[in-house]
Amino acid sequence: MxxxxxxxxxxxxxxxxxxxxxxxxxxxxxxxxxxxxxxxxxxxxxxxxxxxxxxxxxxxxxxxxxxxxxxxxxxxxxxxxxxxxxxxxxxxxxxxxxxxxxxxxxxxxxxxxxxxxxxxxxxxxxxxxxxxxxxxxxxxxxxxxxxxxxxxxxxxxxxxxxxxxxxSKLETDRRHIRGRIDELKAQLEEVVRHRTLHRERRKKSGVFQVALVGYTNAGKSTLLKQLTQADVYIEDQLFATLDPTSRTMVLPSGKEIVITDTVGFIQNLPHDLVASFRATLEEANEADLILHVVDSSTEMRNEQMRVVGEVLEQLGAHQKEQITVFNKIDLISREDRDLLSAEGEFMKVSAYAPEDLDRLRVTIEDKLMGDSKEFRIPADKGDVIALMYRIGEVLETDVDGEDMVFKVRVNTEDYVKLAYLLVDYDQSTGKAEFEENEGESN
The missing domain is CATH 3.40.50.11060 (GTPase HflX, N-terminal domain)
Incomplete structure (x- = not known):
């Protein structure tokens, strides 16, 4: 003892x-x-x-x-x-x-x-x-x-x-360390393979993924907790959370999505670290939408935004659909709030203000769900109908003979997923013939 x-x-x-x-x-x-x-x-x-x-x-x-x-x-x-x-x-x-x-x-x-x-x-x-x-x-x-x-x-x-x-006695010899590095890379490749399989399953099931990215201590974990009511570790310190945390979030329409809190970025983030954590950070690359969370209370917010932008560019995620979320506005004056701005779409929120969280949920839904489209589907195509409910927001349904007519709000990417199941689609009538799925159902 x-x-x-x-x-x-x-x-x-x-x-x-x-x-x-x-x-x-x-x-x-x-x-x-x-x-x-x-x-x-x-x-x-x-x-x-x-x-x-x-x-x-x-x-x-x-x-x-x-x-x-x-x-x-x-x-x-x-x-x-x-x-x-x-x-x-x-x-x-x-x-x-x-x-x-x-x-x-x-x-x-x-x-x-x-x-x-x-x-x-x-x-x-x-x-x-x-x-x-x-x-x-x-x-x-x-x-x-x-x-x-x-x-x-x-x-x-x-x-x-x-x-x-x-x-663990690193001073032994370089050959041993290189061998250990090769071993770790092989283990990481296996982890990446499993992660990729999970992502593919998510995509097949039509579940949207949103990634929270931002400078360390910007309030990403707090935002995740408030949006999902999940039990998430929160501490006012750098890198309070390291491993990515995914939770389910319910949109105003009732549709569930997955929201992931990624590791925080920092100035001069070591290259070895970016390379080694690529598998984790690629959650941002695979996301349907990125929320770039910014600490609006720091004078260095512009520099921090630049750092995050550079890391996202390294990952190839900089062209993803993105919303800049200026967090912690409750800590700054109204005059300073008015000065907050960013390229593209941005919002100003406090993670502790319910009305701000409601606005953020609506904005996320609008970004993910897209425009409304009409589908005429044979009533016996239950797998396609179920997929449509999962990836879109069904606004109206009607029955016309042996067909079901749906008015669905769905984004372009997921519209393509549905269209992929079509063999012949008559744009004038909206009538669709569906390809029979073999093996695992979507």
């Missing part, structure tokens, strides 16, 4: 000075550099680190050996000794050589922004898919840096930088 207590104590014993380098290029947007450092503080606190102090250096270009200047390294060493720090966290990505040099000079754990984000993900991953993706991202990041990770990996007292695969 004593051992466990001691381990827990060491696990939260990271005391860090945070360091940011502002180059000539970054100096053009000092507000962005300051925001990035503030975000690093939040990331460190989310990882369970005690932040002692922050330090910045203005420099033309980064130092290839030390990243920051040699004089700044000496200043950092004195500050760490004075404050009793045992970790230095850098706001930018470091090379293996820079980690090695800084570690030798400072004799503390050296962590960069990418490794810090990966560490948070290691803490938050709960599902098999999330755990595989985190380990794959960590190994892909560490492989080219092994020579600079000697002391970090030998500090097995716990804390940031040593969770997940960091505790």
């Amino acid at each position: 004593k051992t466990t207590s001691h381990m827990v104590e060491k696990e939260i014993d990271d005391r860090a000075v945070l360091v940011s380098l502002i180059t000539q290029k970054q100096k053009k947007n000092e507000l962005l550099a300051e925001y990035s450092l503030q975000e690093l503080v939040k990331l460190a606190e989310t990882a369970g680190v005690q932040v002692l102090e922050t330090m910045t250096q203005n420099k033309e270009v980064k130092d290839t050996k030390w990243f920051i200047g040699k004089g700044k390294v000496e200043e950092l060493k004195l500050l760490l000794e004075e404050l009793g720090g045992n970790t230095a966290i850098f706001d930018q990505e470091l090379s293996g050589a820079q980690v090695r040099n800084l570690e030798a000079a400072l004799d503390v754990k050296i962590i960069d922004r990418t490794q810090l984000i990966l560490d948070i993900f290691a803490q938050r991953a709960k599902t098999r898919e999330g755990i595989i993706q985190v380990e794959l991202a960590q190994l892909s990041y560490l492989l080219p840096r092994l020579s600079g990770q000697g002391k970090n990996l030998s500090r097995l007292g716990g804390g940031i930088g040593t969770r997940g695969p960091g505790e």
